[in-house]
Amino acid sequence: MEKNTAFIKARVVLKNFSKxxxxxxxxxxxxxxxxxxxxxxxxxxxxxxxxxxxxGTKNWKVFPQLVVMPTAIQGRKVSEEEVGDTLxxxxxxxxxxLYLPAGTLHSANCTNKHSTHITIGLAPxxxxxxxxxxxxxxxxxxxxxxxxxxFPSAVDEHxxxxxxxxxxxxxxxxxxxxxxxxxxxxISSVNAASVGQ
Numbered sequence: 001m002e003k004n005t006a007f008i009k010a011r012v013v014l015k016n017f018s019k020x021x022x023x024x025x026x027x028x029x030x031x032x033x034x035x036x037x038x039x040x041x042x043x044x045x046x047x048x049x050x051x052x053x054x055x056g057t058k059n060w061k062v063f064p065q066l067v068v069m070p071t072a073i074q075g076r077k078v079s080e081e082e083v084g085d086t087l088x089x090x091x092x093x094x095x096x097x098l099y100l101p102a103g104t105l106h107s108a109n110c111t112n113k114h115s116t117h118i119t120i121g122l123a124p125x126x127x128x129x130x131x132x133x134x135x136x137x138x139x140x141x142x143x144x145x146x147x148x149x150x151f152p153s154a155v156d157e158h159x160x161x162x163x164x165x166x167x168x169x170x171x172x173x174x175x176x177x178x179x180x181x182x183x184x185x186x187i188s189s190v191n192a193a194s195v196g197q
Contacts, residue, residue, distance in 0.1 A: 046070045047121040053092035056115030063105035145169040
């Protein structure tokens, strides 16, 4: 399959899926097309992934999940001691799809010269992201305490005191938040942002 044809088809699928599920998933734009290069170092990703084999074949090894629901900063290569025994091995042929939940250790090797696959990463919205939206969009505009300027380079009693007061205010406000309203507001905000994309 031609490189450009594979990329165009993958982009169309991804764009359509993204439009339909924008309020459910945070990151649908990540796509990787690999031509015959192996990535055999064992690693895990911080997002759920679908590997779709387009051309040729590729051998995938899957190992135990190392981290459940990892954050982006936790995605990394791992040491041999962390890997453990192989759970499964799959030979992907054109049309095959392999799903790898976030945090699942894996590696892949090309088995011939012409091996192309795309990877689609899905990052569902997380509770911490919704909480950040609630604090920044729903609570901070009504609380001067939450908007206090802090200067972390000058850690002193005054700065610590302001931060403690702000954190107490945030915790107290979060306890009173109408979660139903907050989630609906978050989804509306996400959908409004996606209209302009």
